[in-house]
Structures are given as C-alpha cells and as structure tokens.
Amino acid sequence: MKISNRIRSIPEVGNNAWAIFEKAQKLREQGIDVTMLSIGDHETITPEPIIDHMAQAARRGNTGYASIPGMAPLRAAIADRAGASVENVFVTPGGQFALFEALMATIDPGDKVAILDPYYATYPITIRAAGGQPVIARALPDAGFQPDFDDLDRVLHDAKVLLINSPNNPTGAIYPRETMERIAALCIKHDVWLISDEVYDTQVWEGEHISPRTLPDMAQRTIVIGSMSKSHVMTGFRLGWLIAPEFLVSAVFELAIATTYGVPGFIQEAAAFALREGDAIAEETTARYRRRRDLAVQTLQGANGVRMSAPQGAMYVMLDIRATGLSGNAFAESLLDTHHIAVMPGEGFGQAAAGHLRVSLTLPDEDLVRALRTLTDHAASLL
Secondary structure, eight states: OOOOHHHHTSSOTTOOTTHHHHHHHHHHHTTOOOEEOSSOOOSSOOOHHHHHHHHHHHHTTTTSOOOTTOOHHHHHHHHHHHTOOGGGEEEESSHHHHHHHHHHHHOOTTOEEEEEESOOTHHHHHHHHTTOEEEEEEEEGGGTTEEOHHHHHHHHTTOSEEEEESSOTTTOOOOOHHHHHHHHHHHHHHTOEEEEEOTTTTOBSSSOOOOGGGSTTOTTTEEEEEESTTTTTOGGGOOEEEEOOHHHHHHHHHHHHHTTOOOOHHHHHHHHHHHHHOHHHHHHHHHHHHHHHHHHHHHHTTOTTOEEOOOSBSSEEEEEOGGGTOOHHHHHHHHHHHHOEEOEEGGGGOGGGTTEEEEEOOSOHHHHHHHHHHHHHHHHHTO
C-alpha cells in the first residue's frame, strides 16, 4: 500500500519551513524554556467577551449543522466590513482553507499560479494541493520588496491566477495604490484571476491598505481572503472567509459540501459578535503590534550583523543576517541551540528571503526587546 501521488506531491522536498518551530516544540516538551518568535500566533488568549459569546451561543443550542455559506448575520458583518454584498461572502474554517477553496475554484490540474518571492510559506504547497503549479516572480528587496513588474509580466503570460499578499507576510511590505493599479492592469492584460490575501489588513503601520477588489474592472476577477485570526486574536477559532463574484461563491458551496460542511454555528456567532461589537478589541490588537514594531525598529537600529527594513505592516520583522556568513537556516539553528530562541528562517519563504529571518512580534514588550538584543548579540558574535 502507498500514499497517493496527489499527497506526496504537496511538500517541497528539503524545504520544511517549520523545521525550527517543530524542533522548538520538542524542546518545550522536554521541559526546556524556549522563546517562540517563529509563528504568527498571539501570546494572549482570545478576549473574554468573544469567548463568553461563543459559550452562550453553544449553550443556547447553536451546536448543530450551521448554514454552509455562513450564517446571515456573520456574512452581513463581513460584507459591511469589505464594502461588498452578502452574496459575495463565503465563510470558511480559517483563511488558509479560504485560499484552498479559491484555488480549487479557479484552476485545473497543471494550471500555473503566479506568486511573488518572498511569499507566505504555505502558498506553494496549497497551490500544489489544489493541483496547480507555482511559478515565481521576484519582489525587489532593495525596493522594499515591491514587485518586479517586468518579471511579473513574464510569468503571467501563461498563468491562470496571481496570488498576492498585502500587508505582506513575511516582509511587512504594503503595496501602495500605484502598485495595486499596475498589478490590476497586468491581471486584465493577461486575463487572470487575482487572489488577494488580506488577513493583515488591520495591521498597517505606514501608508494605507488598498484592496484590489475596489479598483475599476477588478471586482469580477478578484477573490479576497480574510480572517479573524490576526485582527481579533482568534487563531484557534479557524474562522475566515472569501469575498468573490456571486458565481464563484455558488461554486465553492459544492466544495464545502464535499469537505468541511461549514463552520460551527457557535464560532460563527462569536465572530459576528466580534465584528459587530469588537472594534475596541481590534484597535487594541493593532496598537499592541504597532508598539512592538516600533520597539523592534528602535532595538535593531545600528545592530552589527543584522539589517532591517522597517515593516510597513503585519506582525513580523524581516532581518537580513547575510553579514554573519550564515544562511537563515544555519543562523536559526544556532540561535535555537545556543539561546533557545526560535525564529523562522527566510529560506522557507523563497529564494529572495535566503539569508534572512522572519521574527514574530508575539512576546510582551520587555521580553521581545530582550530576545531581540540576544539575537543581535548572537549575530555580532559571528562576525
């Protein structure tokens, strides 16, 4: 007996982006205190009002099968947030599954999906899981990780979909209006779908967030991915959505029947409450990461062996450690082994991120500063 080729083709051999995180988890299981700056999970629990509302919904009896596209109050709240209609919204178990559904609805086996390097680590494996082939266009590190439009034009000529992410994980780059307009023009030129991953849309430190769906002639070819995970500290609730043309929303309904059969009603009620009543929660979360971003910039300024471009958004900093002579993988291994601090090596995010680290801002302020100083001291010791 053997595993299907479909599953075996998903991972990229020799490039496990989560290897350091998994090693750190094993150390924790052995009772070793490890500082986690690897994955983008909040160190605080979901705010009590959201948990209470979820529990009340369950106790009231909302524990059966829920509406598969999403309960009407939640879809309405998401639509209001995005300036869309309810018919454009489909609720999913997390933003990651929304991405999988969007790809399943737009590509056939062997179709090419263009992504910008650096990219979020799940993009290539999700594309392959949906039967597609990832093709890479460069973002330019010396231009704030903005797209190389000549390269993007080249890869889109035979692609079916372009997948973008702004605010960007891992780089923290935000695509300004001019960039989004050029992306939109290329999508129209090559007649491709645009999937816009906007899960960090509340974490904007410089500039503004522009959703390409709002640009002229783009609503009918754009799918927006959203989530409650980052804005309302609800990572474990697995509540996301896609916003798309009505005909695509109708199509993903069929996929949901065959896979998830919807999201639990008591979780949907909690999400609707959070969107309707939780502005203060979202604002507090945004303020926390803005403060930590500023602390990180101050702490890392002038560090020997570490170079950083201040992130414009999201909850990470991207550090260039090539001056140490180590790869991102080797540096991360050394930092974990020596100081029990776990970060994400840049190599898991694409070739353009090689020799970099992605550091999550997911520690209390003083602990974060202490960990960053240890990281920079470690880098300096390697020079």
